[in-house]
Amino acid sequence: DADxxxxxxxxxxxxGKRIMLECSQTxxxxxxxxxxxxxxxxxxxxxxxxDVKDINKGEISDGYSVSRQAQAKxxxxxxxxxxxxxALYFCATSDRGLAGADTQYFGPGTRLTVL
Amino acid sequence: AQSVxxxxxxxxxxxxxxxxxxxxxxxxxxxxxxxxxxxxxxGLQLLLKxxxxxxLVKGINGFEAEFKKSETSFHLTKPSAHMSDAAEYFCAVxxxxxxxxxxxxxxLTVIP
Numbered sequence: 001d002a003d004x005x006x007x008x009x010x011x012x013x014x015x016g017k018r019i020m021l022e023c024s025q026t027x028x029x030x031x032x033x034x035x036x037x038x039x040x041x042x043x044x045x046x047x048x049x050x051d052v053k054d055i056n057k058g059e060i061s062d063g064y065s066v067s068r069q070a071q072a073k074x075x076x077x078x079x080x081x082x083x084x085x086x087a088l089y090f091c092a093t094s095d096r097g098l099a100g101a102d103t104q105y106f107g108p109g110t111r112l113t114v115l
Numbered sequence: 116a117q118s119v120x121x122x123x124x125x126x127x128x129x130x131x132x133x134x135x136x137x138x139x140x141x142x143x144x145x146x147x148x149x150x151x152x153x154x155x156x157x158g159l160q161l162l163l164k165x166x167x168x169x170x171l172v173k174g175i176n177g178f179e180a181e182f183k184k185s186e187t188s189f190h191l192t193k194p195s196a197h198m199s200d201a202a203e204y205f206c207a208v209x210x211x212x213x214x215x216x217x218x219x220x221x222x223l224t225v226i227p
Contacts, residue, residue: 004158035217040124042205043159043217058214090158101147101166104215106158 003027004107006091012113013081021076021110023091031094032074033104034058034066036087043090049074081114088112117142117208121218129226134178134193136221138206141187148189149207149215150180159205165189176200201225 004025013019023032030051035043035058045058047066055066063085067075078085089110094102122137140146147166151159163174170182176199180191189206206218 033215040219042219045214045216048214056214059216092158101164101209103149103161103164104159106160108156108158 004091004093004105006089006107006110008110009108010111012115014115015082017081017114019078019081019112021089021091021112023074023076023107025072025091025093025105025107027093027095027105028071029093029095029105030071031102032068033092033094034064034074034076035090035092036060036085037090037109038087046076078112078114081112083114086112086114117146117210117216119206119208119216119218121204121206121221123221124219125222125224127224127226128196130198131195134191134196134200134223136191136204136206136223138180138189138191138218139187140189140206140208142208142210144210147209148180148182149209150174150178150189150191151205151207151217153203153205153220155202162191162204196223196225198225198227 007022033048034046037043049068065077091107092104094104118141120139149164150162153159163172165182173179178193203220203222205220209215
């Protein structure tokens with residue numbers, strides 16, 4: 001079984017709808033991240049969490065919110081989806097260690113299309 | 116602040132030829148540097164990372180990268196390309212306590 005899972009894997013939604021992307025991990029890691037990937041732009045950090053009570057904004061947090069329900073679960077919400085949020089979304093985890101030097105482990109991604 | 120620039124969004128090499136993917140970084144503090152690979156329809160996985168130990172870093176699948184502070188570079192190389200190396204490659208930079216910044220990626224095509 002995969003260590004980092006994301007649901008759904010694909011989602012098509014309409015402008016203005018609320019949508020939640022979920023991430024679960026069995027690696028026992030404290031740190032979790034949400035990125036979006038756009039062609040030609042690479043990966044950009046949306047939010048990250050170093051433990052259950054810690055939530056931090058990343059490079060592009062506007063229009064998104066997150067919830068860290070447990071050590072193993074980190075959800076990303078789009079309160080009112082818009083077309084320019086169409087992208088490939090990745091969840092990642094990393095272990096406790098020297099922050100910045102830790103290896104990140106990525107899920108398989110969720111492809112979101114907002115019409 | 117940190118950032119990375121990957122020169123060349125698409126690189127094509129013949130099978131058996133040298134692979135060279137370029138990455139230059141900008142960092143106001145000593146950086147940590149990473150190369151990740153993304154195979155089609157998959158998430159990213161770590162190839163190698165530099166964390167201020169040896170400047171020549173060896174990774175998985177025969178890849179290596181050399182940290183050159185004077186050139187602010189961390190180029191990825193492999194002596195002999197294999198068809199299975201076809202993928203997208205991302206350079207990333209971080210610093211102690213900081214978040215990661217990824218480059219825009221380089222798509223590697225291997226020609227039989």
